[in-house]
Amino acid sequence: MTAPKPGGPVRGSTTGRPLMAALDLFGRRWSLRVLWELREGPLGFRALQQRCGNMSSSVLRQRLGELVESRIVAQLPDTTYELTGLGREAYEALRPLGRWSQRWAEELGTAAEPEA
Amino acid sequence: MTAPKPGGPVRGSTTGRPLMAALDLFGRRWSLRVLWELREGPLGFRALQQRCGNMSSSVLRQRLGELVESRIVAQLPDTTYELTGLGREAYEALRPLGRWSQRWAEELGTAAEPEA
DNA sequence: CTATCGTGCTTCTGAAATAGAAGCGCGAGG
DNA sequence: CCTCGCGCTTCTATTTCAGAAGCACGATAG
DSSP, X not given: OOOOXXXXXXXXXXXXXXXXXXXXXXXXXXXXXXXXXXXXXXXXXXXXXXXXXXXXXXXXXXXXXXXHHTTSEEEOTTSOEEEOHXXXXXXXXXXXXXXXXXXXXXXHHHSOOSOO | OOOOOTTSOBTTBOSOOHHHHHHHHHTSTTHXXXXXXXXXXXXXXXXXXXXXXXXXXXXXXXXXXXXXXTTSEEEOTTSOEEEOHHHHHHHHHHHHHHHHHHHHHHHHTOOOOXXX
16 A cells, blocks of 8 residues: 655655645545545445445545555454544544635635526 | 536535535645645746646646636736635635644654644 | 355456646747 | 747656456354
8 A cells, every 4th residue: 555654755745744745645536535424433344435425445445545554544343444533633624624615615606607 | 627516516426515526626636735835826837837846737737727717726917826815715724734744744753844 | 054145345447537748839038 | 030938738658546346254044
């Protein structure tokens, strides 16, 4: 599994700045979504897949591997996945984005739309 | 240009929830990075490309098109790109992620350089 | 015991996204 | 005129993702 690590070179940056690693990790498809869907508690593989709109199982496995390797997600003895402390903090760090998206929707709605 | 819109169906979700559109948009490679690199003021195409570790110009063009279409970025008369009000708010919403990445680096035990 | 079911996970193939180089048209400066 | 850097486009190779199929395992049922 090749998850980007803070301190090491990542896609688009060789400085090792943690943020760049985070942007690489979370810039991969479904990463943010998986983090989001685990917000309310542990989920099994297939349940998680369904919550993500039946995303590809191969990619889900890959993302989960990366997130586990990055200590953002952990797998419980019963094989379900849950956010670690670090993972919950990441989710918290993401919540402002949720609020922003609301404003985004409003602003795009009130803007001049060609068709209703 | 096919940028995801809040209110419409996006990859992995047909509910139209704004957050899902945001996760789709920002889950595309380099989206977050471009937003981040524009934080301190307008940049031209090539300058922006360089700041993103010489990312592919074709993809940069694509991402810029999507961000402009989403009213997160605007192109000035002198052709440089800058964040709109919405874009600056999105950047603000992203700052907690920067702080989180610091903690992430610490917890992983990897070398952590203080970010700008 | 066998048969069936749901689970986590793997593997495979085609489609889509991205990387990276090359180059075009343009305006500024020499 | 020429050259330069600019925004941007186009092309091809590579990487990543999508989606279907299926395997191994444990629980449950017959």
